[in-house]
Amino acid sequence: MARCSWRPGGSNGPRRTATIPPMPAENSTSPTGRPVVTRFAPSPTGALHIGGARTALFAWAFARKHQGRFILRIEDTDLKRSSPESTKGILRDLGWLGLFSDEGPKYPCGKHGCGCGKAVDDAGFDPYDRGRQLGDNGPYFQSQRAADGLYDRYVQVLLDAGKAYEDDGAVRFRMDKDIAFTDAVYGDITVKADDLEDFIIRKGADGGKLPTFHFAVVVDDALMEVTHVIRGQEHLTNTTKHAALYDTLAEVTGDAATWQRPVWVHTPSIMNPGGSKMSKRDKARFARDKAEEFLAKHPTREDGIAALCQMMPNAITATHVSDFLGKTTDSVLLASEIAGRLGFNLPEIEVRDFLVRGYLQSALLNYIALLGWNPGDDIEHFDLDFLCSKFSLERIGKSNSTFDRAKLKDFNAQAIRGLNFGKFVDRMTKYAEAYRPTWYSSKICKDVDKWQAFCGAVQERTHLLPDPFEANRFLLSDDELIEYDFTPKPIRKAMMGNDGQGVALLEEMLAAFESLPAEGFGAAAHETINALAEASGINMGKYAQPVRIAVSGGPVTPPIDVTLELLGKGATLARMRRCVDAAKAHLAAASG
């Protein structure tokens, strides 16, 4: 395999030789005649967000489809905004999605790509460790490549050839020709020289004399032999710059093979329902709106802010809050703090958000694959293998698409239902361990039989992993804490309807349950109800609803046998007694 080091001395023999295997005939998507190489090149300025994940997915799938390589390269040439933490986060999230690179830095523990939600011990993990960067094209961090003097060599070549010039400490590239290029999605694009401007390829002292994105991306993609540049459409206009750079570098180095233009593939954007581009700032915006609603409930704005601050940790002052409300800051930290106190969920924007909210990676991947791409038939539900076998550039759409959480949620529910039971139990256990400690340490979760019964009862009604925990809080509640409110219609109807028939039936069951054994209580109680119903000719539902209400305070629970088994005899009877008393009091109050 040809190494990618360009000889600054000027020897300009072709780097790629005839030893490069010819493209398979069926591979018409690589007109460059080279083996397919794609890359994902995030800048580590924050967590991996959903748009980046889709770009990575497409690049990864395309490489798989053509038996090519998928490279991960970190574009950290912006000193001020890049951080190793972001790099770790991006690596971790790509790992969670299962989009591992063939070359470039990798997350250390493949096991934690499992979505278990477990806090990963990455204390000793240094993504910048060159030993971890697999591949023969040197380091995969632009900061390291710059330190090696890589980009400077080419800047000098351009300077020497008169194609670039110094400008106030920076180096600017001349754009003096019309540029035309072909995009695999958008087709032919032409821009006249008059509409183009010379642009910076190397920053001045303030920017650490580092290459700009436009320059680094071209040099790296060329040297890494990237054949297909798949990225978001915000780069479509920028591509004129890149095309010019490829052409000029080919001309001045005489190495047309290395500086051959790649196939550009620009993907449409993912938008919010409101029409704005999906971004981190949405969290702040959302929290702000909710906070304003909260404020509006107070006599004055000042009162509202004071009340809000009251709820916040001490470190957060009124100034912080009003800055946030005044849009001086979009702090995600503040946004999530407000969300926590006011009891709402921030919109999921970053890949990690979806993990925390209980989405399965298979559902998320499936859904985002369909945002801007489709297999051409009516198949919507598929896995990564299917995607890899079907993915094609031709089927990427041109128009932006709106992110529809309702549809994603449906995909997730279907994915959960499709999980085999053992896997579902495993997911629930790990989710509880990571995000629901109270449940994780509860006797329901610790008792294998109970836990299996619980999971079995909830699987088909789970849309998001935490749903069962939210919907069944009553299972962990103290008996005395169950509150009975007989005014909501479904409850009133079940208990008070037909002259308080529900209350009477509840008493009847209570009496019958007393003699049941504590062991196997759920099944026994269920049989008893069946027998009672049959004997009285009153249908089963009339018995079941009052029990539901008695044990949970509400009209909705898992199937009655499982519910009572999880609760056990003691709790069930205690709650039924309290409920009977409360119902009678309610009845008396109503008639009196």
Add this chain to the structure above:
RNA sequence: GGCCCCUUCGUCUAGUCUGGUCUAGGACACCAGGUUUUCAUCCUGGUAACACGGGUUCAAAUCCCGUAGGGGUCACCA
């Protein structure tokens, strides 16, 4: 504002290149009915779109022009 790009049900989209088979198909959401001890699931049915205006043609969602709307870009950010 200049330049580039986009425009089919509320949303994701099929169909557009290679006009007729499109009285425009699927999915999510929504509505109605059915199954079910609640909820959920499941089943059946329904509402709902070719942005607008011209042109070409025997025939246009499909081709051409214009208008409107939307997005992107015009940084020593990527």
